[in-house]
Amino acid sequence: MTIVRRASDLIGDTPLLELARTGTGTRLLLKLEQLNPTGSCKVRMAKQMVVEAERDGRLKPGGHIVEPTSGNTGCGLALFALERGYRFTAVVDRHAAREKLRMLSAMGAELVFVDTPSTGGPSSVRRREVAARLAAELGAYHPDQHNNPGNANGYTDLAAELLRQLGAVDVLVAAIGTGGSLCGTVRELRARGARTLSVAVEPMGSIIFGGRPGVYHQTGAGSPEGFPVGSNVDYSLVDRSHRVSDGDAFAGARVVARRTGLLLGGTTGGAIHVALRRLLEHPPGSTVVVLANDAGEKYLDSVYDDDWLRARGVLDELAHRRVERWFTTYAASVRVAAREAWPTPVAVGA
Numbered sequence: 001m002t003i004v005r006r007a008s009d010l011i012g013d014t015p016l017l018e019l020a021r022t023g024t025g026t027r028l029l030l031k032l033e034q035l036n037p038t039g040s041c042k043v044r045m046a047k048q049m050v051v052e053a054e055r056d057g058r059l060k061p062g063g064h065i066v067e068p069t070s071g072n073t074g075c076g077l078a079l080f081a082l083e084r085g086y087r088f089t090a091v092v093d094r095h096a097a098r099e100k101l102r103m104l105s106a107m108g109a110e111l112v113f114v115d116t117p118s119t120g121g122p123s124s125v126r127r128r129e130v131a132a133r134l135a136a137e138l139g140a141y142h143p144d145q146h147n148n149p150g151n152a153n154g155y156t157d158l159a160a161e162l163l164r165q166l167g168a169v170d171v172l173v174a175a176i177g178t179g180g181s182l183c184g185t186v187r188e189l190r191a192r193g194a195r196t197l198s199v200a201v202e203p204m205g206s207i208i209f210g211g212r213p214g215v216y217h218q219t220g221a222g223s224p225e226g227f228p229v230g231s232n233v234d235y236s237l238v239d240r241s242h243r244v245s246d247g248d249a250f251a252g253a254r255v256v257a258r259r260t261g262l263l264l265g266g267t268t269g270g271a272i273h274v275a276l277r278r279l280l281e282h283p284p285g286s287t288v289v290v291l292a293n294d295a296g297e298k299y300l301d302s303v304y305d306d307d308w309l310r311a312r313g314v315l316d317e318l319a320h321r322r323v324e325r326w327f328t329t330y331a332a333s334v335r336v337a338a339r340e341a342w343p344t345p346v347a348v349g350a
């Protein structure tokens with residue numbers, strides 16, 4: 001057994017779970033990033049943004065970090081702040097999952113709240129303004145995850161792990177927000193010679209790929225109207241993009257919870273929905289990886305709460321049945337393919 005001395009030493013080397021397989025030999029695998037300390041992939045980029053800032057003097061011993069966050073980046077920064085002796089202020093809103101805000105407080109982060117718009121959507125623009133102003137006033141380090149190269153750089157190890165675990169990744173599907181996890185991973189996969197098709201999934205209502213703006217309740221992914229998309233969304237690294245409704249995204253996560261016992265976040269549910277729906281579009285034998293960005297335990301009061309979903313009109317029974325049907329259809333196609341692979345027995349004496 002390996003014994004580590006800091007929680008941050010447990011980052012990375014996350015396992016893979018086969019979620020589905022088709023009769024054509026294509027596999028849908030989940031990269032279980034929620035098993036990182038703090039329960040999300042974002043701790044990887046939080047580490048890198050801190051390490052790079054320490055290296056070039058933007059962050060000095062005893063310094064202060066101020067960042068707007070929907071929660072996961074904040075939890076990552078809170079971990080490094082407590083391990084390395086920094087003060088950390090997270091600028092948040094009430095759109096964030098309650099459990100994430102509680103986690104931040106539990107790890108000693110200071111929370112500064114900005115108002116949530118009357119639509120109930122994220123107040124990303126306001127959060128960002130407040131964080132930039134506060135950091136300037138306090139002389140604090142403001143990582144600015146949307147434009148900080150350390151964000152995408154933080155996923156170099158993730159790409160290396162995937163190649164070590166799988167040899168090849170044909171398709172990588174992930175929810176997109178700042179762009180760091182999908183673009184950083186794909187950039188490194190390709191730098192190592194992989195020919196990976198990259199698929200970005202944003203909430204319906206997010207404007208990253210130019211769609212019509214609207215309200216969405218998937219937290220962490222997407223950019224609302226008026227939010228300038230940052231440089232970590234590298235469009236040249238994204239081959240396909242899809243928009244997914246809250247109903248479909250949450251149904252994806254909830255059906256997987258019932259089938260596997262693993263609770264995943266709503267944005268991972270959206271990526272799973274897209275990957276499942278399109279699994280047969282890839283050449284036979286493809287390896288399709290979905291990044292499971294965070295843990296569903298952070299959404300017990302939202303994604304996994306029927307009343308919360310009903311109140312927002314996003315409890316979609318049909319969407320649940322669709323996801324179930326994909327699983328049963330793919331499982332049946334595996335059985336059919338197995339039968340076809342065996343010669344039909346010929347009756348003796350016929």
Ligand SMILES: Cc1ncc(COP(=O)(O)O)c(C=O)c1O
Pocket residue numbers: 040042070072073175176177178179180181182219220221222265267268293294
């Ligand atoms: C739950 C969740 N899903 C998806 C994303 C999007 O990841 P990225 O910002 O790397 O594009 C985030 C980012 O915070 C997140 O917290």
